Amino acid sequence: MAKPPTTPDAPGVPARRAALKLLDAVLRQGLPLEAALGRATQGIERADDRALAHAIAAEALRRLPDLDALIDSATPRALPEDAKARFALRIALVQALSLGTPPHAAIATVLPLVDGGPRKLVHGVFGALSRRGEQLPEIPTLPDATALRWHAAWGDDVIEAAEHAIAAPPPLDLTLADVGATARWADDLGGTSLMPGHVRLESAHVPELPGFEEGAWWVQDIAAALPARLLGKGPGTALDLCAAPGGKTMQLAHAGWQVTAIDASEARLGRLRDNIARTHVTARVITGDVLHWTPQEPADAVLLDAPCSATGIFRRHPDVLHRVRPSVIAQMAATQMKLLARAAGWVKPGGRLVYATCSLEPSEGERQIEDFLSGHPDFAIEPVRQEELPSGMAPEERGWVRALPGQISPGGNNGFFIARLVRAA
Ligand SMILES: C[S@@+](CC[C@H](N)C(=O)[O-])C[C@H]1O[C@@H](n2cnc3c(N)ncnc32)[C@H](O)[C@@H]1O
Numbered sequence: 001m002a003k004p005p006t007t008p009d010a011p012g013v014p015a016r017r018a019a020l021k022l023l024d025a026v027l028r029q030g031l032p033l034e035a036a037l038g039r040a041t042q043g044i045e046r047a048d049d050r051a052l053a054h055a056i057a058a059e060a061l062r063r064l065p066d067l068d069a070l071i072d073s074a075t076p077r078a079l080p081e082d083a084k085a086r087f088a089l090r091i092a093l094v095q096a097l098s099l100g101t102p103p104h105a106a107i108a109t110v111l112p113l114v115d116g117g118p119r120k121l122v123h124g125v126f127g128a129l130s131r132r133g134e135q136l137p138e139i140p141t142l143p144d145a146t147a148l149r150w151h152a153a154w155g156d157d158v159i160e161a162a163e164h165a166i167a168a169p170p171p172l173d174l175t176l177a178d179v180g181a182t183a184r185w186a187d188d189l190g191g192t193s194l195m196p197g198h199v200r201l202e203s204a205h206v207p208e209l210p211g212f213e214e215g216a217w218w219v220q221d222i223a224a225a226l227p228a229r230l231l232g233k234g235p236g237t238a239l240d241l242c243a244a245p246g247g248k249t250m251q252l253a254h255a256g257w258q259v260t261a262i263d264a265s266e267a268r269l270g271r272l273r274d275n276i277a278r279t280h281v282t283a284r285v286i287t288g289d290v291l292h293w294t295p296q297e298p299a300d301a302v303l304l305d306a307p308c309s310a311t312g313i314f315r316r317h318p319d320v321l322h323r324v325r326p327s328v329i330a331q332m333a334a335t336q337m338k339l340l341a342r343a344a345g346w347v348k349p350g351g352r353l354v355y356a357t358c359s360l361e362p363s364e365g366e367r368q369i370e371d372f373l374s375g376h377p378d379f380a381i382e383p384v385r386q387e388e389l390p391s392g393m394a395p396e397e398r399g400w401v402r403a404l405p406g407q408i409s410p411g412g413n414n415g416f417f418i419a420r421l422v423r424a425a
Pocket residue numbers: 241242243244245246247248249262263264265268288289290291305306307308
């Protein structure tokens with residue numbers, strides 16, 4: 001039987017349809033938002049429509065608990081978590097209440113996504129909330145499960161700081177190729193420097209900034225810039241494990257190390273190659289799985305920026321607030337343990353090993369290093385010194401660094417864990 005002809009979507013609807021697919025990918029399938037983008041926006045020709053779908057989904061994820069509270073306040077019976085009507089309402093409401101879309105456009109472009117009874121419900125709930133003049137709270141609320149987990153690990157202040165951190169777009173941190181030129185670049189870019197080799201801007205269109213084309217700097221959160229700095233300066237050999245897209249490879253090479261960069265993802269290594277070419281440094285680049293690859297000889301310095309739950313980068317990737325569950329964290333921690341054991345075997349006697357994760361989960365940071373040390377008596381912590389950190393951060397008593405939301409003010413920082421170890425000579 002021939003398929004009935006489908007009516008083409010009205011203008012504006014494809015972007016909302018893609019936003020719905022993105023929310024579904026993150027919330028029901030547990031995929032990272034960025035990973036779902038290609039598929040969800042397939043067939044959308046205009047780049048601004050693809051960008052709109054991304055912006056709607058990201059903002060809905062940032063505001064999800066508050067959007068759901070509004071929806072629940074206007075429905076006689078709670079809608080199931082995965083009901084299409086709830087997804088459609090989240091998309092309509094976040095546009096009207098947070099993205100500045102006129103309410104009539106926000107609802108008109110969402111109604112075609114639902115049929116029948118649910119369509120009436122979406123229309124009715126959106127209308128009721130609009131008549132009540134409802135607003136979203138100024139400071140977003142974290143999802144319960146994440147708040148409970150972080151509360152147990154870090155306490156109330158960190159929850160408050162994390163909620164404030166998602167209330168405003170994060171600033172743009174740059175790492176400079178030439179640490180000695182920090183004052184000049186801060187001036188030329190109109191930014192503020194919070195440590196040598198760093199400039200912070202409120203926001204900007206990166207390729208248009210002075211210094212981008214010539215490779216004078218690259219974008220890197222201030223906390224993410226610490227692991228490579230803690231290995232100090234070359235000369236010597238450095239292994240950058242899990243290196244792509246190369247933020248730390250560039251730092252190490254600019255600090256005088258002879259770098260071998262390895263990563264399992266060929267696509268991400270393409271970006272690493274572009275990055276090192278733009279910033280005029282060289283590195284040996286290897287596509288490989290650190291769980292199976294072995295270097296020909298040990299190195300003076302080894303950096304393991306391990307794959308992790310990435311919960312520390314929730315400001316730019318709000319999907320982690322929802323899709324990272326305890327099972328995901330446990331799986332990442334098990335991989336990190338194996339990677340760390342292999343990395344340790346490649347450190348020369350007397351050499352340094354830095355372990356880092358952009359995670360706010362102790363099992364991917366503190367617990368990992370405690371376990372490692374108990375099984376590797378030839379390694380010890382080389383405590384990080386206060387003067388190696390930007391103001392606002394301090395080394396922990398055990399000598400490692402635990403970057404928590406809001407330590408650097410204003411503008412904040414990503415969550416990170418960094419430990420520097422030294423192998424007995
Ligand atoms: C946190 S990111 C690295 C960021 C990078 N160090 C930087 O500063 O730009 C983690 C990387 O680990 C890579 N990866 C994950 N599992 C791996 C494995 N078993 N072997 C090698 N690379 C792996 C991923 O492809 C990803 O690029």
